[in-house]
Amino acid sequence: MTEKAQIGVTGLAVMGRNLARNFARHGHTVAVHNRSYGRTKELVEEFGHEGTFLPAESAEDFVASLERPRRVVIMVKAGKPTDAVIEEFAPLLEPGDMIIDAGNAHFADTRRREASLKERGLHFVGTGVSGGEEGALHGPSIMPGGSKESYESLGPLLEDIAAKVDGEPCCVHVGPDGAGHFVKMVHNGIEYADMQLIAEAYDLLRQAGGHSPAEIADVFSSWNEGRLGSYLIEITAEVLKQVDAGTGKPFVDIVVDQAEQKGTGRWTVQSALDLGVPVSGIAEAVFARALSGGADVRRAAAGKLPGPAAQTGAGGADLRADVEQALFASKIVAYAQGFQQIQAASAEYGWEIDPGAMAKIWRDGCIIRAKFLDYIKQAYDKDANLQTLLVDDYFLDAVSGAQEAWRRVVALAAQQGIPAPGFASALAYYDGLRAQRLPAALIQGQRDFFGAHTYQRIDKDGSFHTMWGAERNEVGA
């Protein structure tokens, strides 16, 4: 009998190739296929010795080489190519087979695809994969959606190739249909926020602290040993240490200051707007990238808008410690908001996502991997229905302890004219949450005035309207 593959990967650019190699290195026989056969051939020629690959030139041969139920991983460009590949493979599959989309699809597309393939008796598993090409090869964080039944058959293979923390895989069944891709999207949104906050910390240390990139690299390295310890802090130190070979200048000074984005941050904010969840940290990060990229607007304004010249040493001797506190507190806010978005979507779509399990599978393999995620997991272990991470003991202690420094840093940024939208909006969110009364009462009054939108009273049940244009007496609505 000819050997069959446990899993197949179609789409063998950098991500698909590395995922296929990861499966093979774990002893699984892997069928491999790509639209253009060249990539398939290359993979087998270069890495064939790493395991057992069954290369196929046609979709038919690829499907025929898979054991049943067939597990077909699609790793192609997200969007139309994913639909094209699904349409190519679905007719060749049989009920009970699985199509696993491991690309960066929008969760709404995943919901649509899952519903349509379900009608054809096929499982569609939208799967978030984080960690870039290195993660795909050495162990990513994997966030599969789809049915429980599909996870029973697919889960063990994914868990095999996922990153491990204390022997536990960074892979769990997130929830049905688009839950996996949703959580991956929020992961990326949080990543945007984390990167923005780190960038603001650097900017404050550079402009207000007067430190060189090399000195700031040392600061980040030391922070990496503490509670901020994470992949992003670690690579920040590496980037800041880098010296440009051509000019001898710090690398960070020769790079154009316009951050690009592929879209998952924007998707996160769009979804948060629909869900009504204030993910201000992620939104500020997306907007900060957009502002940086708006070269024409910046050129028109940069020389004209007045502001204070940042004064070196303005932050005083405690600036480093203050910025560490502000960074940690703002990071807590960004994660709290992201987790709140996951919980809101879970309720909206009936996904029953366990937020603690998400923190657990992000502890390694992915870009936001951090020590800190252990505390998030513990917080949800203690209370699965936690309204916000900010009220968990650990995080409450951290933000309470950070408060004074956090306020000093935000004030310093404003006084010195250093943009710190992430720090400032995180603090504003924090103050919004802790307020006993918000000025939203006034907004309700305005809405009732111009649109008779009604309001509720603090002292009586029901809805009310004031006759603003007449006697201004109040009527029940």
Ligand SMILES: NC(=O)c1ccc[n+]([C@@H]2O[C@H](COP(=O)([O-])OP(=O)(O)OC[C@H]3O[C@@H](n4cnc5c(N)ncnc54)[C@H](OP(=O)(O)O)[C@@H]3O)[C@@H](O)[C@H]2O)c1
């Ligand atoms: N790169 C990362 O760090 C990263 C991280 C996480 C997730 N992802 C996601 O993983 C997926 C793959 O990423 P990637 O960077 O490896 O590859 P990519 O550049 O996004 O896509 C290239 C692959 O898609 C195939 N393809 C494009 N259009 C196609 C079509 N109409 N029909 C069939 N195949 C088509 C290409 O085949 P040909 O060789 O024939 O052109 C090639 O195999 C994407 O969804 C990406 O967003 C990427």
